[in-house]
Amino acid sequence: MKKLTQLFVLLTLLFALPLQGYASSIKxxxxxxxxxxxxxxxxxxxxxxxxxxxxxxxxxxxxxxxxxxxxxxxxxxxxxxxYRFKTNLYIDGEIENNVLFGNVYIEGSGDPTLNNVDFQEFSRALQKLGIRSVTGNLIGDDSAFSGNTLSPGVEKEDESYYFAARTSAITMSPNEDYDASTVIVTVFPSKVGAAPTYGVTPNLSGMVVSNQAKTVKNGQKNTISIKRSYNSNRIVITGNLPVGSTSKDWVTVPNPTINTLHAIKTSMMNMEIRFDKTSKIIRQQVPEQARLVFSNESKPLxxxxxxxxxxxxxxxxxxxxxxxxxxxxxxxxxxxxxxxxxxxxxxxxxxxxxxxxxxxxxxxxxxxxxxxxxxxxxxxxxxxxxxxxxxxxxxxxxxxxxxxxxxxxxxxxxxxxxxxxxxxxxxxxxxxxxxxxxxxxxxxxxxxxxxxxxxxxxxxxxxxxxxxxxxxx
Structure with a gap:
């Protein structure tokens, strides 16, 4: 019995040695x-x-x-x-002679992949109903989410950057990276000494651009900076862009719901759906009398x-x-x-x-x-x-x-x-x-x-x- 006990202790020590060796070297x-x-x-x-x-x-x-x-x-x-995020399209009022005498509603659930292709689907859904013009407002219902749209602890100087984007129940992504609540600004050179041109994806989305940059000769340093001014919808482009090069950056939007609605409205207008000059973009819950006319689903989680x-x-x-x-x-x-x-x-x-x-x-x-x-x-x-x-x-x-x-x-x-x-x-x-x-x-x-x-x-x-x-x- 004593020999069996000694053998058990010896085997235990032998098996433990490798782990002890690991611990010592890893330490x-x-x-x-x-x-x-x-x-x-x-x-x-x-x-x-x-x-x-x-x-x-x-x-x-x-x-x-x-x-x-x-x-x-x-x-x-x-x-x-x-799981799929749903973004619903509602209308109220009456349709007469291709005119919707009422409002268009977007009800979101936070789809981070919503993009310009989806915006076009909203437009096609309205067109199938014969709508070519809207007298009312474009209204966003983002009540599925509440509280602060900004993640706790985001520093003031970081708010312009994509990694610190705000989140709401209605947001958009400019590309397949799904950087929700951002737009992509790409800057292109023009003539030397002149301001470069720029493009915004999916579109301006209610933002304004202050282009203070300059095109410089090929071979000079690219110093382009693309940032959003704090607590505003103003994108500022500064620095020098050499001929033969481009510059691109992601910029966060200050109000995901409102900015996404601006992007949707611009897309609809590009699809030849007109809005009355008095039409506004506002946040409001979908009323009971509104009619669901289309539901957009994201790809599965x-x-x-x-x-x-x-x-x-x-x-x-x-x-x-x-x-x-x-x-x-x-x-x-x-x-x-x-x-x-x-x-x-x-x-x-x-x-x-x-x-x-x-x-x-x-x-x-x-x-x-x-x-x-x-x-x-x-x-x-x-x-x-x-x-x-x-x-x-x-x-x-x-x-x-x-x-x-x-x-x-x-x-x-x-x-x-x-x-x-x-x-x-x-x-x-x-x-x-x-x-x-x-x-x-x-x-x-x-x-x-x-x-x-x-x-x-x-x-x-x-x-x-x-x-x-x-x-x-």
Whole structure:
């Protein structure tokens, strides 16, 4: 009996040695590349969920866009992979001699993919009814969402940039990246010394442009700046544009609902639907007497999800949160969406500790998550029916194809590392994060989460640490 006991102890020690070796070498790697106090790291066996290594694993850290791992997973379960955003078109009044003596209403539910093609569908729906002219107003019902349209913590100087866009129940996207609540301004050179020309996609959308730029000779430096003046609908173009070059940038709109209605009205007029000179663009709920004449549906959530994760689309994250809040609590605001995310975490038995969410994008400095909790989420979700949608949406390291590599396409690019890290990136001021799945040198799959604060060269140091850790596993 004594010999059996000794043999059991010996075998236990032998099996424990590799894990102890991992921990020791990984500890050195973490301390060297990521620091000690301002870093949180957890690594799990992807198959068993066993924690291989953890440093400050229960420390609440700012997750930046790693929060999208949670808001995205919660959206897939709460809304469903087949969920579609609906934008409804209503009219009231009477139609006589191709004239609608009444109003046109747009009722939104937050579709982040709504674009000019959809606007044209609205026009065709009116034309099928024989409408060629409207005497009333174009009215937007954005009551599905409430609260502040701006994500908490967005700095004044960032409000012009696409990553800090406002979100409402009626918004628009200028392209297939689904950067909701933005327009794209492209600047083209003209004659040397003259102001360049410009184009706006989908259209001006109620904005005005102040073009203060100048065309300069070929070979000179391109110094074009395209920004929206704070708290206004004025886009200012400044700087020099050399002949033979162009410049393009995304600019947020100050009022997504109103600006989208302007874009829709412009599209309708381009489709030869006239509005009376007295017609206005206003926000108001659809009255009971209005008639539904067309319903536009977005593509299913599963088909837009990859753009959300691979390109780390902030506006989509906040829209998903508001949509979840509306569905579960009847209130389409960020606090309600955060409550749904908390509920989801509890159902997955995730160790949340002092987690806190105030948005769905991770843009706010008020969010808090732990690396142990994130890795537990990534372990638990593997058994969900929507896991493949979730997993395939994550950026693939070193894959230069933008639709595959996403925000990791220029990281881990060596032949030995390409495709071995499939993970979500995260960045806000003084914060860097990377969480997902990685393949060790042994061929085994691991789940990991790294969050660091106040560390110079954060991306480079995380990549060095992950590369070294993969060699050690």
């Amino acid at each position: 050195t790697t973490v301390a060297t590349n990521l620091g000690v106090d301002n870093a949180a790291v957890t690594i799990r066996d992807a198959k068993t969920g066993e924690i291989v290594y953890s440093h400050n694993g229960n420390k609440a850290m700012r997750p930046a866009s790693n929060l999208k791992l949670l808001s995205g997973a919660a959206a897939l379960e709460t809304l469903g992979v087949n 599963s088909q837009m999800f990859s753009v959300f994760m691979k390109l780390s689309n902030n506006s989509m994250g906040d829209i998903f949160a508001k949509a979840m809040g509306q569905q579960q609590y009847g209130v389409g605001d960020l606090p309600s969406g955060a409550n749904v995310m908390m509920d989801y975490s509890k159902t997955k038995n995730i160790s949340m500790g002092n987690w806190r969410f105030v948005d769905g994008s991770g843009l706010s400095n008020q969010n808090r998550m732990t690396s142990i909790g994130i890795t537990q989420l990534l372990y638990e979700i593997q058994s969900e029916p929507y896991y493949q949608t979730f997993y395939k949406s994550l950026p693939v390291a070193g894959n230069k194809e933008r639709s595959i590599g996403g925000t990791l396409r220029q990281r881990f690019t060596s032949t030995q590392l390409q495709g071995r890290v499939i993970a979500k990136t995260g960045y806000i001021s003084n914060v860097h994060a990377l969480s997902g799945y990685m393949k060790g040198e042994s061929g085994k799959q691991y789940i990991f989460s790294i969050m660091i604060e106040n560390r110079a060269n954060g991306i480079a140091n995380i990549d060095k640490a992950v590369t070294a850790i993969m060699k050690q596993l």
